[in-house]
Amino acid sequence: MEEIAEKFAAYLSHKMPQASALAVEGISRIHGGASRETYRLTARWQEGGKEVSRPLILRRDPVASLIETERDLEFNAYRAFHPTGVPVPEPLFLETDEKWLERSFFVMEQIEGCQAASPFSPDPYGELAPKIGPQFFTILGKIAAQDPGAIGLGESMEKPAPEECWKRELDYWEGEIDKDTLIAQPIAKGAIRWLRRNPPPPPKELRVVHGDYRTGNFLFNDAGEIKSILDWEMCHLGDPLEDLAWACDPLWAFENEEKPGGLLPRAEALKLWEEASGLTIDPKAFAWWEIFAMVKGLAIWISAGKEYQAGNNTDPVMALSSWYCTDVHNRLLSKRMQEIAEEEAA
Amino acid sequence: MKPDVPLVLQHSFGKLLLEVAPNLTAEYAVGNTSVIGLMMFMSAAEFERGAQLRAEENAEMRAIFEETGGLGLPGDLQKRLGAAAGGREASLLISDLDAENDRLKTLLIELQAALEELDSQPARKLGARIWGFLRQAAEKRKLPYPSIG
Structure with missing residues (x-):
């Protein structure tokens, strides 16, 4: 997990050249994302003399998936619906160059203080x-x-x-x-x-x-x-x-x-x-x-x-x-x- | 093999869910442990009934194939159905029963499609009988789901 954190920090530093001392903390894999590997993490960096902290979600292509899909399709949907009032996380980066994390991935805002129910619970809500x-x-x-x-x-x-x-x-x-x-x-x-x-x-x-x-x-x-x-x-x-x-x-x-x-x-x-x-x-x-x-x-x-x-x-x-x-x-x-x-x- | 396999699997499910998972810290590990436990619970039922269910399904499909005379099925389908109707299980190993189940179901699909093409009243009746079998077989295969919290 630490290896992914380090590699992802390098990626964010590349995408945000204005940020310095960038670190990725608290990375953990979320259970259930069978079509993509999904990680929760917090990125911290210095920018304009201030410390910035942003909770993010990283969705990486798996080796094999429950369903075969293109990650840019999902990223584009988030981008299209974000301004419409349909609640979706803000999409931030889409990356298809495999040099960063071995597989393609995208990054989006982490929605805090929320949960997703299990679809297999008799009374999920x-x-x-x-x-x-x-x-x-x-x-x-x-x-x-x-x-x-x-x-x-x-x-x-x-x-x-x-x-x-x-x-x-x-x-x-x-x-x-x-x-x-x-x-x-x-x-x-x-x-x-x-x-x-x-x-x-x-x-x-x-x-x-x-x-x-x-x-x-x-x-x-x-x-x-x-x-x-x-x-x-x-x-x-x-x-x-x-x-x-x-x-x-x-x-x-x-x-x-x-x-x-x-x-x-x-x-x-x-x-x-x-x-x-x-x-x-x-x-x-x-x-x-x-x-x-x-x-x-x-x-x-x-x-x-x-x-x-x-x-x-x-x-x-x-x-x-x-x-x-x-x-x-x-x-x-x-x-x-x-x-x-x-x-x-x- | 004692204690009985289903009992061992059920107790193992309980240990994983109630004692192991709560002491894990990583969300992904907790989720995986719970899912593995759930599958052990389901496996307990399947261990006990698996061979019986498959043998019953295979016998019922052979019985259906015996009812296909006089329908005017195309090509050599009637002949192949007749041969399958006279078949027997190679063994009671789950893998052998599954292989025969697959072979018979493949033939059943061919029979269903042929009946739909015939579009006669006897064909429709047998088609409905096949759906009745498929529904009953699916119900018998229903996996148990534990009551949790």
């Missing part, structure tokens, strides 16, 4: 849930309300045709399953075939999709205020219902299908999202994206298992994701698909 819930779905609606071009993301991201959004995502995640699976997946493959036979109506407009908006991916304080939305590494342009369906997936609510995120009743959550986004939920499209969310989840857990089995990343959370999350999504998805199959056979 306790008595704060009624306060956090409305913010959670309102912020997601605000993300969906943004014009991607107006916040600088229109040019840097691939723009699928609205009627192609579903196919682009499904093709990608099916490809991940086919590439990484260690055992045949009849539940995922059956659901994918159904999704292809029953495509959703297209969104009226392309919007920014966070890609992993869920319990555990935001910071809140003791007063129940959401202070930061994190983990934008899967963000893309697409149908905003993709995000809403992912946020409502029962995996993030200890399998409670009627209380998304373990936060508030489903109908209330959807209404808050509609009010904040200015969009109307098409029930047929939303039902499609809910099934897709489970397929996407399975793809992520399957890939995590493959990386662990291959020895590329033996972080225990990779194995747990593959065991536990695959188990939950296989049960939820097979239940939904059996219901559909019985309707079709009747």
Whole structure:
């Protein structure tokens, strides 16, 4: 850990030539960031005769990851949303030269005095849930309300045709399953075939999709205020219902299908999202994206298992994701698909 | 092997979570210790039931394959299903059961896709029966999750 601190101090000195006597203190790795190595630290330096102290977050590419993403995508999303009122940390530096820390990384503001809940706790927010819930779905609606071009993301991201959004995502995640699976997946493959036979109506407009908006991916304080939305590494342009369906997936609510995120009743959550986004939920499209969310989840857990089995990343959370999350999504998805199959056979 | 393996794993989970993790200072180590303990708790159940679950699933898939006569399946699929239906486990080792489970599930996927293409009432009925099997199998594989605090 001290070696990383020293190397990172050298990097900051290079980026901030006006700073002198720069030191990195209190560096510790944060548990759970399975797609990037995440470190909390404080940088101290002298500048203009004054001592400056700044708590920072360092996100470094891993050797192998739960999901394969480009760090500049996440950095650009933080930069785009920071001025919009959507709470995100201030992004500071993006570095792709591997000479500094052996792998690419970026640096951002550390949001102090906050915590992220475990997505696998039966009651992650306790008595704060009624306060956090409305913010959670309102912020997601605000993300969906943004014009991607107006916040600088229109040019840097691939723009699928609205009627192609579903196919682009499904093709990608099916490809991940086919590439990484260690055992045949009849539940995922059956659901994918159904999704292809029953495509959703297209969104009226392309919007920014966070890609992993869920319990555990935001910071809140003791007063129940959401202070930061994190983990934008899967963000893309697409149908905003993709995000809403992912946020409502029962995996993030200890399998409670009627209380998304373990936060508030489903109908209330959807209404808050509609009010904040200015969009109307098409029930047929939303039902499609809910099934897709489970397929996407399975793809992520399957890939995590493959990386662990291959020895590329033996972080225990990779194995747990593959065991536990695959188990939950296989049960939820097979239940939904059996219901559909019985309707079709009747 | 005594004491029983599931019991040893469950007690080890308790020791890790309640005695080891609280005495660690690094956040990353605490998180990892808790996750390892949780997986030991899950492994306790899987050690006891793993072979039985896989053998039951394999037997049920062979039974489904026996019900596919007269559906008009394409190519040599019917023949391959028939051969698989008459198969047996090579051994009760988890690795052997997993390999056979994978082979049968691969064939099951092919059968599901073929039934969807046929689009007849008997095909839809068997398709629904397969989903019923998959749901039941997934439920039986449900991993236990400890009640903590």
